Amino acid sequence: MTRSRHGFLLAAQTIVMLATSIGFGATQAAATTDEVRNKLARKDCVRGKFANYYREGKGGDPAPEYRGRVFKLSQNYPDQLPPAEQLPWQAIDFKDGAPVDPRAYLQALLDYGLEGNVDVDFYVEDNKVRKWYGMPWMDWNTEVASDWPGTDGREFVHGFTHEFDSSGNTLSTLQRDFVDTWSGAYFNDRAAFGIGQVYCNPDDPKPGALNPDPTALNTFPDGAFIIKLLFSTVTEDQLPTVKNALEWKADVFVNDDPRWRNAGPLERFKRAVGTIRMIQIDVSVRDARSTTGWLLGTFGYDGNAKGDTPWKRMVPLGLQWGNSPKATFAETCTGPNGPCDQSKLTEQWINPQALKELTTAPLNFNHLGYGGRLAGPVDNAKASCMGCHQTAGFPNVAILPEFSANGTLLGLDAERQPQTEQSLRMMYQANVVSGVVFSDTQLYSSDSSLQLSMSLQNFVSLRCAARQPGAAAPQETPSLCTQLARWQVLQRKSIDAVSTFGTPGPDGGPLPTP
Template identity: 35%
Template sequence: MRNVQGTLIRALAITTPLLTTAAQAGVYPDFGFKPSEQEYDGPLFQLSQTYPTSAPPASALPAFFKLLPKERNNDFETWRAYMDAVKDYCLEGNVENDWNVQKNKVRGWFHMPWQHYGPLGREGIHGLTKEAQIQPKQLAPTQTTSGQTYAVGIYNDIGAYTIGQVWKDPSNPNPDFTSKPNSFANGTVVCKPLFADVDRSQVPFLQNPVLWQGYITKTFDSGDRVVKEVALIQMDIAVRDTRIDETGWIFGTFQYNGAITGKPGWDNLVPVGIMWGNDPQDNGNDYSNPKPTETRINPNLKQTAINANTRELPPTHLGWNGRLNGPVDNPVSSCMSCHMTGEYPQLAIMNPTFQANPPAVGSPEWMRWFQNIPAGQPFSEGTKSTDYSLQLAGGLANFYDWKCNQGGVFVDGKNACQKASQLKLMLKGSVDMDDIQPVQRDPSLMELLE
């Protein structure tokens, strides 16, 4: 096979009409949307992609592993020291370098490849990808207009080793490395800051904001892009920990509150909570709160711990029935519920409501999205798990969408484009595409279904 590292990317830059620029400094493109020099003349985003070629030793485990509570319960104060330490781990060496993670002299951080592709793909200033729409009153009663969210995720060296194994052959990525009996290695850490394009005057906790420039769409429904300021609103963390029997993962979320220090800064990120399981026994709906005036904490949850300090945490909607989610996340889901659907091919939708006839709330069909799935176990039969990584799942979908548009590629003796056609037949008629928010759609799947 010829060397694809240069030809693959050059072909991508020429043949992908959804990209304004497919810029690259290494094997994989850095971003898909570059602002004009008239709009922006500063430094451009570069993908951190020198993935470790050997597995980091056990001694490389983050120091905060020692702070995991011996008795895990829903009392958040037992988790505070752990969450503070994970936040410090994510911020150290990154904040002072404006999240140009290649310049971090404390520890190595890396990005997931193939996030540049498609209409939601990486922009060229900070590498932000487009995520969810912000609904009116989702953030605060005074927030009467909608908005949009952008984010960038990074993986520590332990997680990056697995990424490098999956993408070792750029023309033939292999999700076997994240699917049983494999998974991301113990000690993998993922950090993802999220930024809001919203009328900040309507959101009290966005006072004294941390602002980034991004080359983003004018509105959530627009395809036209403009250089615009976005405000830090949330940071998500995920930690692979083999001591967690329920799922093998810990997820946490921080919310920005500009009143904490009285000045802009990443120190204004306060913990919302932490979760290590989906509480599959709890099928109630009494604590769901999509338009919050208060934070409703469900005391019956055993695998979620929510910060009850109302002096630091602004009212937030959380996830379904009080499970953990951040302010710009889906209030009828949870951090783990969304992420455990990561797989390839992507047969699963991310949420039970994303279909024409959603199951009854709390029914066994609904609770499929709130089970506890062990690390590396796929959500759907016949797929490969991407081990709670939606970025990896999306990157694989993006890659094969591009390859199929170029004539197809063979994987395990079967044509990936034929697999996509079979998927189309499976889902056609069972899902009303108009009922799925565009940001939740798998780009390759959506093109096939239309």
């Protein structure tokens, strides 16, 4: 469900190994009760210290003539897990790890995410129905423009982060130039409790405290829910289906071409308040009845659909509760560009009408991902919703094999030969159970939250990196930085051992330890 290539920052990805898909469903794993979470939760947490947007107070603030609203991060995370509501999707039965009516389940998720938020333009702190929250450390974000640290960070109008660049001809044959995607994610109180435990001490996060019970899997509680809005700088001339789309203002890049921006200098990342249009909505929920413990769904905007508001013209594209891990690309698709047989992908539901309408010329919407798996309209077609999100953890790893060091070594080319090297590609389409790390180069699972994963990466990029000459020393080194430094040493030793394993030293004995 994400379309960026973050997770490529750490050298230890030279060896990326899958935490093998565990052969039991989330319903069979012992879940931590709300009572246990509350008993073990820290109650001395400090709140309200996180920045709201990119370079706040350091040159990123609104111009004096700006008269609009300024984004404030909703960050008063609950110290106790709020009681579970009667959530609407829970009324829909499951069978074999899947909802018996996936379309109704998906719609119930959207309705819940929109309730009370539409009325306040998703300034969620004003929601009068229930409380919602944002993710810290997304103000300084390096998700796409890795060479220019922080520049993808939150803008000051709606708190959106820069998430993806779509090159010409990606969304339609009428799109000639790059367009940018900007997004905002919002967490209900059940999810926010876990975030608040990780960041109980805002200067010393504990990634393993997502679940305060250290003897259990590092999961969000059941009923944790996230809704994500994705807006684009695309225009109706470039993409006819965005006619009458919801338009908001945002402080976005003046130039949409990432090639020009990335050539530098930093001034090329200049922003100005401009118009963006809603193009996609993603929803995800922690539901222990699911095969993996999660369900992820996506909607695409269609200006030709029925509905008297843009929100009602969001068309359901699909819902995914597993990756169908035994179905290789060659078994589902006849060639690099399909067509793909959905019948073997048994752990998802795709809206067939949307699939037909959103791929009819001049549209190039390809919301199906790897091997025909679910991916949103502006998502990377090499990926899948669950395939990407199951990689979430700390330290970050690549979300796609093409972005990993192993993919580089193997020369993967998903556009021409996506059916090759299935042993590596299919590790990204396994069913990693909620709360389990994807790779043994990770210390902690972020339980399918790529925003939490990136948030922690953003934290260490500023708080753990070597200080620049003349910079003030932090008051205290975060424990996460110390742990990360030890992890780097051990990863280097592990990599070095590959070439020396079994090599005899003097007199046939072991090699001397450096």
